[in-house]
Amino acid sequence: HAAHQVPAERPSARAPSSAAQQPGQKEFVNMDVSLLLFYLFWFVGNYYYNVWNKLACNETGGKDGGLAVTVSVMQLAVCAVYAILLWIFGYNPVSLFGLQAPTKQPRPNISISDVLSMMALVVCYTGAHCAGVVTLNAGSVAFGQIVKAAEPVFSAVVNTVVYSKSPSLAKWLCLPLIVGGVAISTLKPNYTGGYSIEMDQTALLAGSVCNLFAAFKGSENKKMIETPGLKDRLGSVGNQFGMTNVLALLVSIPLMLLMEGANWPKFVELFKSSPTFRFNLIMSGIAFYVYNELATMTIKQTGAVTASVANTAKRAFIIVGVALALGKELRYEEKVGATVAIGAVMLYSLVDHINPFGKKEAHAKKL
Numbered sequence: 232h233a234a235h236q237v238p239a240e241r242p243s244a245r246a247p248s249s250a251a252q253q254p255g256q257k258e259f260v261n262m263d264v265s266l267l268l269f270y271l272f273w274f275v276g277n278y279y280y281n282v283w284n285k286l287a288c289n290e291t292g293g294k295d296g297g298l299a300v301t302v303s304v305m306q307l308a309v310c311a312v313y314a315i316l317l318w319i320f321g322y323n324p325v326s327l328f329g330l331q332a333p334t335k336q337p338r339p340n341i342s343i344s345d346v347l348s349m350m351a352l353v354v355c356y357t358g359a360h361c362a363g364v365v366t367l368n369a370g371s372v373a374f375g376q377i378v379k380a381a382e383p384v385f386s387a388v389v390n391t392v393v394y395s396k397s398p399s400l401a402k403w404l405c406l407p408l409i410v411g412g413v414a415i416s417t418l419k420p421n422y423t424g425g426y427s428i429e430m431d432q433t434a435l436l437a438g439s440v441c442n443l444f445a446a447f448k449g450s451e452n453k454k455m456i457e458t459p460g461l462k463d464r465l466g467s468v469g470n471q472f473g474m475t476n477v478l479a480l481l482v483s484i485p486l487m488l489l490m491e492g493a494n495w496p497k498f499v500e501l502f503k504s505s506p507t508f509r510f511n512l513i514m515s516g517i518a519f520y521v522y523n524e525l526a527t528m529t530i531k532q533t534g535a536v537t538a539s540v541a542n543t544a545k546r547a548f549i550i551v552g553v554a555l556a557l558g559k560e561l562r563y564e565e566k567v568g569a570t571v572a573i574g575a576v577m578l579y580s581l582v583d584h585i586n587p588f589g590k591k592e593a594h595a596k597k598l
Contacts, residue, residue: 264329272522272525277522280515281376284368290507291508294433300365339473339474341464357483363379370431372549372559377412380413382445385446386446389447390450401583402579409579412568416568455471472524
């Protein structure tokens with residue numbers, strides 16, 4: 232009752248308080264709308280990247296075309312050109328997706344030693360992208376995404392063995408569920424009433440290589456950010472991503488020539504003769520660059536946990552959406568496997584925040 236009497240006794244205090252809150256409330260609403268739009272276009276951008284990438288790979292001959300690595304490197308070429316154009320114009324328009332003004336993006340002021348310190352990250356980024364394209368080219372997009380969902384398994388092992396940063400016991404217990412989900416998705420009923428394993432070995436192997444590089448990439452990215460002064464010389468996260476793509480192109484060209492150099496004339500002829508192929512290749516490169524930037528925008532406004540949950544939801548969105556777009560109906564086992572694997576990845580992302588024992592352990596370490 233006393234709480235209700237305070238505003239009644241001081242009516243003048245209530246009006247200024249309400250007026251003072253209005254600008255903040257408006258700003259909060261605007262921020263929310265921007266964040267939702269960033270999420271929306273991140274999901275949509277990732278969806279279209281998968282569609283355009285798959286269509287481009289199909290036109291090269293698919294798994295047997297011998298041009299999957301070339302497609303991935305040419306996507307990096309599109310990304311590098313896009314990044315250079317941003318530096319030429321000095322502005323990055325990605326914030327327009329959130330109804331915000333374009334942000335300034337001046338050229339990074341880095342040295343040769345800075346470039347060398349970025350090379351570990353660049354190699355991992357290149358390997359993850361190229362292997363990812365090979366994965367999605369070799370098998371169905373759904374199976375490729377399910378395999379790529381197992382990245383936390385590789386991340387846990389790499390961080391423990393290489394960087395001496397083991398995840399919690401609760402996270403380790405989630406890993407068999409992720410692997411189990413991937414395994415379920417490979418099952419196919421046979422005529423005997425049992426199950427046989429149906430999977431593309433190239434997709435599985437390339438997806439595992441992609442996950443391995445991605446695990447190293449995450450840790451190397453953290454190390455690079457912690458390098459004294461490098462973050463300031465790069466100028467922004469956008470510059471870091473742009474520079475990574477330019478260097479990734481330079482690193483990946485020798486790989487492309489080594490693996491698929493003999494097929495280069497075939498690629499050039501296809502690029503010159505097929506407007507559809509040109510469109511799918513160029514747009515997949517642009518979509519790849521933009522959706523990665525939008526993902527970064529969401530992380531800046533939320534945090535790692537929310538980003539992990541969103542990334543998990545995005546993978547489910549991609550599996551269902553691309554399957555519908557390409558007319559590839561998911562088997563019951565693929566649906567179950569995807570649900571188990573993606574659900575386990577979400578649990579992996581959240582378990583330390585909902586596990587009371589994990590919180591007590593973390594608090595004890597701080598003390």
